[in-house]
Amino acid sequence: MSTAHKNLSEFATDDLPDISAKTFAIVVAEWNHEVTEKLFEGAYQTLLQYGAIPENIIRANVPGSYELSYGSQVFAQKENVDAVIALGCVIQGETKHNDYINNAVAHGLTQVSLKYDKPVIFGVLTPNNQQQALDRAGGIHGNKGDEAAITSIKMLKF
Numbered sequence: 001m002s003t004a005h006k007n008l009s010e011f012a013t014d015d016l017p018d019i020s021a022k023t024f025a026i027v028v029a030e031w032n033h034e035v036t037e038k039l040f041e042g043a044y045q046t047l048l049q050y051g052a053i054p055e056n057i058i059r060a061n062v063p064g065s066y067e068l069s070y071g072s073q074v075f076a077q078k079e080n081v082d083a084v085i086a087l088g089c090v091i092q093g094e095t096k097h098n099d100y101i102n103n104a105v106a107h108g109l110t111q112v113s114l115k116y117d118k119p120v121i122f123g124v125l126t127p128n129n130q131q132q133a134l135d136r137a138g139g140i141h142g143n144k145g146d147e148a149a150i151t152s153i154k155m156l157k158f
C-alpha cells in the first residue's frame, strides 16, 4: 500500500510495552534539515506520548543519510541504549546518487540491527521531490518520524 493511501501517523497502539525505563537514540541526518527536523519532532513527541522520559532520549546529528549507518552503530553498541531510530530524507536528484545512498543506508541499518541484536529503525524518506517529503513529515500523509518511533516501541516487545 502506498503512503498516499495510508497515514504514517495512524497506527495500532494496543498492547504496547512499558518504555518508561527504556533508552532511545535518535540519529538525525542534517541534509534536508527542514524535513528531518520535522521527522525528529514527530519521533520525539511520539516517544514521550507513549511513556518515554526526556532524560532517556538521546539525539545525535550526522551530515547525511549515508552516515546514518555508522551513527546508528555508535549507539547500537552501547549497552544502555535499547533502540535506535535513524531519520533522514534523500530527495531524488539528477543522477543515481540517491539510489546509492538509499540502498546503502537501508542495508547498513539492517546490518547494525542484526549485529547488535536491537531495533534500529529505518526512518528515512526517499521522495522524488520536496513536496513529497513535506507531505510525509507532518503533512497530508502524516509524519514518518511518528511511524519510526512507534515501530521502535513495538519492536521492544521481542
Ligand SMILES: Nc1c(NC[C@H](O)[C@H](O)[C@H](O)CO)[nH]c(=O)[nH]c1=O
Pocket (backbone or CB within 6 Å): 029, 031, 032, 063, 064, 065, 066, 067, 088, 089, 090, 091, 092, 101
Ligand atoms: N543528497 C542527499 C544526501 N547526500 C549526502 C550523503 O548522504 C552523504 O552525506 C555524502 O554522500 C557524503 O558521504 N544526503 C541526504 O541525507 N539527503 C539527500 O538528499
Ligand SMILES: CC(=O)[C@@H](O)COP(=O)(O)O
Pocket (backbone or CB within 6 Å): 090, 091, 092, 093, 094, 095, 096, 097, 098, 101
Ligand atoms: C541524493 C543526493 O545526494 C543529491 O544531492 C544528488 O543530486 P544529483 O543527483 O542531482 O547530483
